[in-house]
Amino acid sequence: METLSIAMISDFFHPAVGGVENHIYMLSANLLRKGHKVIVITHSHPQGRVGIRWLLPCLKVYYIPFLPIASSATLPNFFTSLPYLRTILLREHIHLIHAHASLSSIGHEGILHSHLMGIRTVFTDHSLFGFDDAASILTNKLMVGTLKNVDAVICVSHTGRENTVLRGQLFDRDSEDPSKLVVRSNIYVIPNAIVAEHFKPCPQPPSDTITIVVLSRLAYRKGIDLLVATAPRICALFPNVNFVVGGDGPKLIDLLQMREKHLLQDRIELLGPVRPGDVLSVLSRGSIFMNTSLTESFGIAILEAACAGLYVVSTRVGGVPEILPEDMISFAEPEEDDVVRAISEAIFIVSQGKHDPLQAHERMKTFYDWDQVTARTEVVYHTVMRSKQIELWERMQSTMALGPFAGPIYTIILIVDCIFFLFLEWWFPREDLDFVHDHWDPKVFAEVGLLFSRSSFTGDFICFCVARKR
Amino acid sequence: MNEARPEPWSRVLWKTQPFSDNHIPPKLFLVSLQRNPNLEPYSYWRLVHASCAVTQHLSTIYFFLAVFIRLKENQLDPRTLVYISVGCFLAGYFTWNVLDSAEPSSERNANHLKALKSSIMMFLALMSLSPVLRTLSAATSSDSIWALAAILFILNALLANYTASKSGGQIRDRLTSVLSMNAAVSASVVLASRLCTDVAVFALALFSVQAFALFPMLRQRLQTSLVAVWLFLTMFMAASAVYLLASLSQIVMWLGLFMLFFITLIAPIILIWAQRYKNIIRGPWDVAVPKVN
Incomplete structure (x- = not known):
């Protein structure tokens, strides 16, 4: 199978510690071992963790200078991340972005922007939300807007999938019987794993x-x-x-x-x-x-x-x-x-x-095994890459269907985003970007990775130690 | 595995199943979803009964405003108002005791003494404070006072506790209802400062304590008593409030009448109509409520 360039985008990543952070790290490490190119994009952390850092095994992390507001999440502001993301995604030749966690606004922004560059999107939802408290209502409303146009959604449990389908309104009218609703076929359940x-x-x-x-x-x-x-x-x-x-x-x-x-x-x-x-x-x-x-x-x-x-x-x-x-x-x-x-x-x-x-x-x-989880995630990636991309007009129509108030607001955001993107294309042309060239052969790297993981000191273990060390 | 009978899909993650990850089991998807669990459809007359509390509260505010304007225009002798207030207090106290008759008599006597003591204290405190209250906001322009009083009364009406209470004894007030009472008393204090004589200020302050501190307590108790008494009281209060407003201004009277009518009889219809849009979604993802003995 062809190898992909994948960007994981989430507010939650090392040096913060938690389930989502660890999931992103382990998934990235395993994808790297399979020969894919993976980068992580997250917000900066205090004491100067900003810019590009590398984690073992050669996982490149971009810390964008955004300030988190509460519990390591940034404020959803839709546009300010576009200049950063455009540069990063283009210079890294990214094919697909994988956003994590529904409270991570930088992930949602990634999904909003990446279609402009023809990049495909996958979203993983890690948490459950109710429907009856103010925080949930607001988050769900934000999420519906993004998930309308995402190419695939991964949930970590069957309960999580039911919840995400309801929260993100991930269902369409049946083509044969319009009174019936059918759940979209691009929603997957892939559990977490442990080492x-x-x-x-x-x-x-x-x-x-x-x-x-x-x-x-x-x-x-x-x-x-x-x-x-x-x-x-x-x-x-x-x-x-x-x-x-x-x-x-x-x-x-x-x-x-x-x-x-x-x-x-x-x-x-x-x-x-x-x-x-x-x-x-x-x-x-x-x-x-x-x-x-x-x-x-x-x-x-x-x-x-x-x-x-x-x-x-x-x-x-x-x-x-x-x-x-x-x-x-x-x-x-x-x-x-x-x-x-x-x-x-x-x-x-x-x-x-x-x-x-x-x-x-x-x-x-x-x-539970990370190899298996990675293989299942790869299937999702390849299915997404093979599927047809949603056209802008289709995107606008489905966004308008969000509701009498949310619909126009999100559509305006979408259009402004397009205009902003065109402005950036003019102001900072693609030709001037500092493109990244791969210095290594992915095949050789995959072999080395396999060798490494077979040795007594497993590759995973070293990465794990490094990633978990503050 | 037998080809003829493939293993059915099961809702587990630990097992590798012969289904793709995006397989959605047709019958089992969202089985545990509950929509509008224990939904109780509203009935019109019960809502009207409950909305009477709001009507009574608004009537009290109208009543108070009408009394204030009469005092200000010197159409009402402040001494009469004091007598009326004392009369209302005694009537209310009597009613309260009738509703409380289940209590043992020894405690009741002690309570009588306590009530008598605190009402005399209140009476004297208000009387001694009334000269201060009269000049309290003398330097403020009347326009600001009207605006302030209006805001405070709106706050009072919004935050008031309209729920019924089963038994007397300990009524644990929520913060909002305490705020509500304070808003009303502050409103009457600022209004009282527009009056000319100390007696008038005293009469108004006394009346406001009756109307906004004591009456809501009695109202909560009455709400659970006989329906006929409750409805009669509501009608009587609404009618007398409208009557008092009528002699002041026709427009205000019609406005007040419309508001009372709308809240008592039309708002319940709107609530019943809106209930069809109620959509509570419950499922295994909800935060469970721990049951601790």
Whole structure:
């Protein structure tokens, strides 16, 4: 298959740490290994992280000088990114952009601009949104405008896809029966993956105590209220059960108060913030992983825990029921009593020795694998490259169909964007651009990459370490 | 795998399935989508019953304004207003006690004493403050006062608590209803500063406390009592407010009448019509509400 030049665009990238950041990095590294050319475009970070940086293995990152407003997202301003993106995308000979995360406005802007240069677009949605709070309504409205004209959408779970289809109105009228709506065929489900080697179970000396590990941001959305309500009950029911809680956040105070009130200082250990490199060592202290999230689109933390050989107890929310087979996880409704029931069930399973950590690890290896995820993403890229590009007129028509108010506004944005682009073409002609020339042969690079990954110090691992180091 | 019976699609991510990634299962897609769960269609008369609270509140404001204009034009003796206020207070207090009759009598006596004490305190405080209130905004031009009072009354009407309360005892006020009451009392204070005599200022301030602090509490209790009483009270208040406005200005009277009529009888129809556009989408992606005992 032909190799592509791909630009990943998102507000969320290294040096910030998180699920989306890691996903972009791992996907890029694996695409590079397959011989594609990949660059990442993100906004700058304080202390001078601006301009071009390289990450191992030869991943070029453009930090555009935009200031993030809140939680590492930039303000949606539609036009200011065009001069930057035009130059970068043209000089790097990009065929396709891949925008990530629905709260990343730079990604949306990339989708808005790239059709001007004949570049195809793919969008990956990583999160779930409701429909009834002000933030969701605004974000959804912004997203509908972009997703009308995107070439393909990738979601990380089936629940995520249902949510994205509704939020982005990714359905058309049936050509045969206009009263029926059909979902577009360019919406894919490709899960995240984990690097199983990073989460090898460490066998613990046999003992009677069972440790329950909780690793999450201590916030309302992570269901810490449920943890606060259930932990004392579990401690009272099972004298041989201890808790290890890692993470920081606004609900830490509630946990501390609970611990003090029930005199459980020796049973519940609060670790505070845990660095990504220390996750495995925390996980390997326990045999049950407890996740009380109230919403979760994929739940990578659960997979990491399951991979490290822990039995998982989780609330049945979002995409969590899809990610593990029933015998590796116990589900609870987000209710205090049911969580206690599920934990008791898990303690029973673990104390009976019915859950083998090493076997679980081996199974996880077959479930999620970056190679497989990359291959599936490549299929999407090639399908997009083969499909017909949406014409400007068609684009304007579908944008006008957004609604009586949003439609004209987005159409005006689209037209102004075209005019701005023409102005830039005149003001800063393509001939004057400083084009990038490849210094290496992708085939040789792919071979080296393969060699590298087979060696004892895997390529992934080095990249991982570098990317996660601040 | 048997060719004749291929494995059905299942909603999991860990298994490699013989379907392409963009396969959409025809029957299973969006099965857990709920539209308008536990939707309760409105009924007209229940809405009218609920909107009566708004009507009563607006009537109170009209009432107050009419009384203020009469005081200002010296058409009403301030002393009469004081007597009326005291009478209203006693009537209201009596009604409150009738509604509260479930309470044990020992507590009730203590409560009577407390109410008596605080009402006397209020009475004296207002009386001693009235000279201050009269000159408080003397330096401000009347136009600013009218505008300020109008804004404060609008704020009062928008933020007021129109919900019914089941039992007395602890009524936990939300911030908005406290703001609402404060807006109304501030409005009456600035209006009172346009009056000429201390007695008039005192009478108006006393009346405003009755109308905007005490009456809403009683109204919330009355809303859950007999429907006939509630409707009669609404009609009586609306009619007397319109009557008081009528002698001031025909236009204002028609405007007020229209507003009361619209809110009580027409606005519910619009709400019922608008309910057909209600579209609540619920699904597994929603943030779950944790149930903690």
